Structure formats: C-alpha cells, structure tokens
Amino acid sequence: MRPVCPPTAMKSEIACNQCPLRALPAFASVTPEQRDFIQGMKVRERSVPAQAPVLRQGDKRSELYTLLTGWAFRYQTLADGRRQILNFLLPGDFIGLQGNLLDVERTGVEALTDVTLCVFPGDALWPLFRAHPELGFDVTWLCAHEKLLVDDNLVSVGRRSALERVAMLLIHLFKRVRALGLADGDSVPFPLTQHHVADALGLSLVHTNRTLRRLHAMKMLHLERGRLTLGALASLQSLADYEARELEDRPLI
Amino acid sequence: MRPVCPPTAMKSEIACNQCPLRALPAFASVTPEQRDFIQGMKVRERSVPAQAPVLRQGDKRSELYTLLTGWAFRYQTLADGRRQILNFLLPGDFIGLQGNLLDVERTGVEALTDVTLCVFPGDALWPLFRAHPELGFDVTWLCAHEKLLVDDNLVSVGRRSALERVAMLLIHLFKRVRALGLADGDSVPFPLTQHHVADALGLSLVHTNRTLRRLHAMKMLHLERGRLTLGALASLQSLADYEARELEDRPLI
DNA sequence: TTACCGCAATATCAAATGACATATGCGGCG
DNA sequence: CGCCGCATATGTCATTTGATATTGCGGTAA
Structure with missing residues (x-):
C-alpha cells in the first residue's frame, strides 16, 4: 500500500x-x-x-x-x-x-x-x-514489442515445464524492473501474488506454490514481503533456457 | 534455398x-x-x-x-x-x-x-x-491483429483442456480460410499434420491424435486427405467456449 | 516389385499436474 | 482482544497428459 x-x-x-x-x-x-x-x-x-x-x-x-x-x-x-x-x-x-x-x-x-x-x-x-x-512508427514498435512478450509467454506455457516456466517469468520481470532503475542490487519489488503467477503461466495455484518452494529450496530465488531476490541469475537462466535482453532505446509515447 | x-x-x-x-x-x-x-x-x-x-x-x-x-x-x-x-x-x-x-x-x-x-x-x-x-496505420493494424491471434492461442494453451484446444484451433482456422473464400460448403483445405496441431497447442503428438480421434468419434469433425469438415460448428464452438468473428475490411499491404 | 519413409492410429506405462482438504500466519477491523 | 479474510504452505489422491513402442497404410524411389 x-x-x-x-x-x-x-x-x-x-x-x-x-x-x-x-x-x-x-x-x-x-x-x-x-x-x-x-x-x-x-x-x-x-x-x-x-x-x-x-x-x-x-x-x-x-x-x-x-x-x-x-x-x-x-x-x-x-x-x-x-x-x-x-x-x-x-x-x-x-x-x-x-x-x-x-x-x-x-x-x-x-x-x-x-x-x-x-x-x-x-x-x-x-x-x-x-x-x-515517426510517432506512428513508435506506436507500431510498441505493439510489435508487446507481441514479443506474448510470444515468449506462449512458448513458455506451451513447451516449458512448470519449473522452467516459473523461472522464466521471474527472470523476465526481474530484468524489466531492473531496466527501469527500480532494482536494489539483486532484488526488486514484486507485487504479484502466487495467484497471478499461476494465471500467467497456465498452472494451478497449488502447483505454482510447490514449484516456487522448489526453486526456493534450490536457492535460486528468495521471495518475501513483496520483494523478489534472484541469487543465481545465470543458473536460473540456463534452467529456463531463457535469456531476456532488455532493450535500451525503446520509444515512449 | x-x-x-x-x-x-x-x-x-x-x-x-x-x-x-x-x-x-x-x-x-x-x-x-x-x-x-x-x-x-x-x-x-x-x-x-x-x-x-x-x-x-x-x-x-x-x-x-x-x-x-x-x-x-x-x-x-x-x-x-x-x-x-x-x-x-x-x-x-x-x-x-x-x-x-x-x-x-x-x-x-x-x-x-x-x-x-x-x-x-x-x-x-x-x-x-x-x-x-494511412498505410503505416494499416501496418499497425496488422500487427495488433496478429497479436490478437497470439493472445487467443495463449489463452487456449494456458487454460483450455486438450479437447477444447483442438476444437478451438480447428474452428479458428476454418473460419479464417472460409473468409478467404476457400471453403467448399462446410469443408476447407487443411494442410496441417497432427504434428503441427500438437506444436501449436502445446500438446504431445500422441495426445493430439487421441483428442482428434475423440472429436471424430463425437462426430464434431471429419479430417481426411487434407480436408477438414466441421459438421456441427455451433456445438464445437460451445465446447471450446470460443467464437471467432472473422473481420471484414482488414487492410492489405 | 521391393524397400523405405512419413503420417496416422493404438496400446501400455510413467510422470506431471490438478483437485480437494486443511493448516498456518498475518494484517485489518470491529 | 478476538474474529475474519486472504495468501501461503502441504498432504493425499485423481486425472490428464506425456513417453515409448508398435502397427498399418499409402506414396515413392531404386
């Protein structure tokens, strides 16, 4: 709040x-x-x-x-x-x-x-x-960019295991938030509930919880009071077979 | 090549x-x-x-x-x-x-x-x-429209059962092909193999086959030698909770 | 012809995931 | 202070879906 x-x-x-x-x-x-x-x-x-x-x-x-x-x-x-x-x-x-x-x-x-x-x-x-x-061009860019996000999420939901999916979503959000300058070291604000994660990844709430616990036990992440900390970003990325590259120079309307 | x-x-x-x-x-x-x-x-x-x-x-x-x-x-x-x-x-x-x-x-x-x-x-x-x-605007329209397709597919893969997914894909393609004037009554050309269907819907090949057989047994579709026939389009649609409306007046670049 | 290959179909078994029940902790609020 | 609602956590069991193997069929190339 x-x-x-x-x-x-x-x-x-x-x-x-x-x-x-x-x-x-x-x-x-x-x-x-x-x-x-x-x-x-x-x-x-x-x-x-x-x-x-x-x-x-x-x-x-x-x-x-x-x-x-x-x-x-x-x-x-x-x-x-x-x-x-x-x-x-x-x-x-x-x-x-x-x-x-x-x-x-x-x-x-x-x-x-x-x-x-x-x-x-x-x-x-x-x-x-x-x-x-030029601004119309930028609008098109933003549309194509959002499509990229949906594409990636679809690949995830369609072809990755629950573990990979959760890893990939967390990496993805982590990097986007960090690109906005909102990161504090290896930790970022994280307002999603497990329900949101489940609904984004096509998983049940219970299985999302199990998977998050598993990643926590693997020491790949730490999630507490609205903050997400990714310890081993590189190993998470290889686990998820996912490498988000946050772009500089995106347009802003 | x-x-x-x-x-x-x-x-x-x-x-x-x-x-x-x-x-x-x-x-x-x-x-x-x-x-x-x-x-x-x-x-x-x-x-x-x-x-x-x-x-x-x-x-x-x-x-x-x-x-x-x-x-x-x-x-x-x-x-x-x-x-x-x-x-x-x-x-x-x-x-x-x-x-x-x-x-x-x-x-x-x-x-x-x-x-x-x-x-x-x-x-x-x-x-x-x-x-x-105006043509730039049309390009943007086409981008937004394709995003719509990906959105719909993501909803399917994330939240629909295998049966619903297959039904929804077939309805979707049927309507698109029909809008192009390529339908012959309630049947359209259908060049996908079951492998393509599986890869589009995040299912295994075997399960896709099972599901297609099931829909066939339910007399909801007929798939043979590269043609798809949808008998009961309305009941398929209610099964899939999906109603594609093919748009007139889409731009063409 | 014969062998081969891609696609479809089917059986069997295993693994991933979902459904349901229940417990715990925490913050808001009367 | 105690109650309630929401989010998280966990156990048990059911179901869906995936993996592997095998068969048949039709086209095609040697």
Whole structure:
C-alpha cells in the first residue's frame, strides 16, 4: 500500500518535458517538437487503485494510456471464470491499442498495484500518425514489442515445464524492473501474488506454490514481503533456457 | 534455398491492381494512389516450397512479405528442440515486421504448403510511414491483429483442456480460410499434420491424435486427405467456449 | 516389385499436474 | 482482544497428459 499523498503533492500532473520516465536510459529521446505534440494529446492523468480495472473486455474505442507508475496486467477470461494473464505492464507501456484499432477490447487490463496513467483520447491515434509519422512508427514498435512478450509467454506455457516456466517469468520481470532503475542490487519489488503467477503461466495455484518452494529450496530465488531476490541469475537462466535482453532505446509515447 | 523457376512460369508476377486478394470482400479497398505506392515498393515475388524456411530465427532486418498464396506458420524453438507454433499465416498476412522493427527476428517462419510471397525491401517501412501515414496505420493494424491471434492461442494453451484446444484451433482456422473464400460448403483445405496441431497447442503428438480421434468419434469433425469438415460448428464452438468473428475490411499491404 | 519413409492410429506405462482438504500466519477491523 | 479474510504452505489422491513402442497404410524411389 502506497502512502496517501498530501493534497499538495497530489496535484502534480507531470509535464512531458519533466517526465521522470524519459530521463531513464531505457527510453529513447524525442525531439522537442515530438514531445510537445505528445504533451498536446495528453488530456489528463488517471489513477487506478490496486485490483481495479483499467480497461474492461468489451470496451469500444477506449482511451489510450501510457502507464506512468505502478504495475498492471493484461488478461482474458473464459465463460466459466478461468483466467489467463497475457502479459504484465510496467511504466512506459502503452495500453489500449488493440481495443482502439480493432473493433472492441478483447482483453481486460487490471491494476496490480496503485497505478497512474497518462491519458490520450481515443481518437488521437490517426492524427498522431498523420502529423508525426515517426510517432506512428513508435506506436507500431510498441505493439510489435508487446507481441514479443506474448510470444515468449506462449512458448513458455506451451513447451516449458512448470519449473522452467516459473523461472522464466521471474527472470523476465526481474530484468524489466531492473531496466527501469527500480532494482536494489539483486532484488526488486514484486507485487504479484502466487495467484497471478499461476494465471500467467497456465498452472494451478497449488502447483505454482510447490514449484516456487522448489526453486526456493534450490536457492535460486528468495521471495518475501513483496520483494523478489534472484541469487543465481545465470543458473536460473540456463534452467529456463531463457535469456531476456532488455532493450535500451525503446520509444515512449 | 530458393527453387529455380522455369522462365515461362516465372513471369506471372501479379500487379497490385490485379491482385486476386484485393478482390475479396475480406479486404478493405485502397485508393489508386496507395495501391501504386505499394506496387512501387514491391521488388519481386518469391516462392518457397512446403517445409522450407521463409524467415529464420536470428535474421536481421530482413525483407518484409505479404503472403499471397499458401499457408505458413510462425514458431519458436528451444535449445533442446521443443517447438512452439505461435500462429498460422494465410494469404494477406504480413510477415517480418518484428524482425524488421526490433533488433533481430526472434521467431522463424516456415512454409506449410508451397507459398508465394510479395517481397518488400527491409528498409521500405519508414518511407512508407512517412509518405503514406494511412498505410503505416494499416501496418499497425496488422500487427495488433496478429497479436490478437497470439493472445487467443495463449489463452487456449494456458487454460483450455486438450479437447477444447483442438476444437478451438480447428474452428479458428476454418473460419479464417472460409473468409478467404476457400471453403467448399462446410469443408476447407487443411494442410496441417497432427504434428503441427500438437506444436501449436502445446500438446504431445500422441495426445493430439487421441483428442482428434475423440472429436471424430463425437462426430464434431471429419479430417481426411487434407480436408477438414466441421459438421456441427455451433456445438464445437460451445465446447471450446470460443467464437471467432472473422473481420471484414482488414487492410492489405 | 521391393524397400523405405512419413503420417496416422493404438496400446501400455510413467510422470506431471490438478483437485480437494486443511493448516498456518498475518494484517485489518470491529 | 478476538474474529475474519486472504495468501501461503502441504498432504493425499485423481486425472490428464506425456513417453515409448508398435502397427498399418499409402506414396515413392531404386
């Protein structure tokens, strides 16, 4: 639970030229003109508390978001309640493209922690492409990049053992969080419950627990009070046959 | 290895304004100007025989393709040979975006049948965005649409039983093929072996066979000599908790 | 023809994973 | 202070799925 901000701190809608994300080495720089255009599209910020929906399955031509702070995830549910988490969203990720481009939103997005979002109107996308093709290109990049995440997760769920899957998810998240400068040595914040891990990996809750315990017993990880510590990253990686390379220079809209 | 075409057969390169795909109701129309621009990007056609690679994992900034005829699939393999098919490609699908935009191609593409491709140079993408933002928008649409396919497959592999998975894949492919006007009543061509089905659904070959036999015994499908017949589409759909809606008006680059 | 090869089909057995029951610990809240 | 709800942990057993081996069939090449 994040501390409640006093009203004075509350009002700080961040201008794009002071966006703390842009300062990170992970993100590519933009020209002042591009930045101003993005700033002009931004209509407001939005806060969503943990566990609340950001987008619902079935939403039509919804707003577009860039995640500024906090964690979220994309998921889809079946009629009987089974849920599959498709990928996790971290600061800098772009949200709502599919529902905006195609007919309706087929996947829901839920906040995992308290979250703040940069809000763009649903009809901003085409003007952006027309006025700034470079930014349209960046949107495409972000889409292709998210597809990469889903591809990787599908390989995992389809072809890796439970042990390998869990290892691969933890490595993956660890590296993404670290790329955002949020790591403290070999430990990062980790707000997922075992339920989220299970739903992301196509495992039952019980088996996820067993597998986490097993990895813990193997001294490959330490998970406690919302922090994940990966001791032997290299051996985890060879266990999972997975090497995530976090990219520098990803675009940020 | 590209097959050497005899000079006579070789010459049937199709101009975009006579492309048989564009005539289909599934595809959106383009302005003559857009069509001419696409025609100008096209450098040649390429044929790939069944089972041969179209793109290899690791290719850098490869060419871009639009699939004109035949079937292909995107896949990823692990070090020990396990293979996961991510999605199947049918005429009109755009190939190579990820490897072109991101650093390298992380997924391979293999021809399932003999295939012909419309070839665009690897550096054509940015000029396309700049000269014709509408076409850039279409590329983004195609990317988001393919992500939808991978999302759906991930839900399947993660949360559906083997029976549901097989049912859902067959419905999905049936509808896509039908949307291309290739159906003959309730039957469509079906060039996949059980091996492909297994690799797409995260199942073993043997279990895939068992499951197909079971569906056959339930009189839900008929699979023979490269043709798939779905008798009771509605009951299959409720079995799989899956309803694919094939979109009209998808863009074609 | 004959041998071979890929694909499908099937049996048997083993392993991975899921389902259910239950216990423990911890924080919020009346 | 005690109760309740949620997340984690663990045992037992059932089920699904995987591994291995074998057979048959149809195409094809020597």
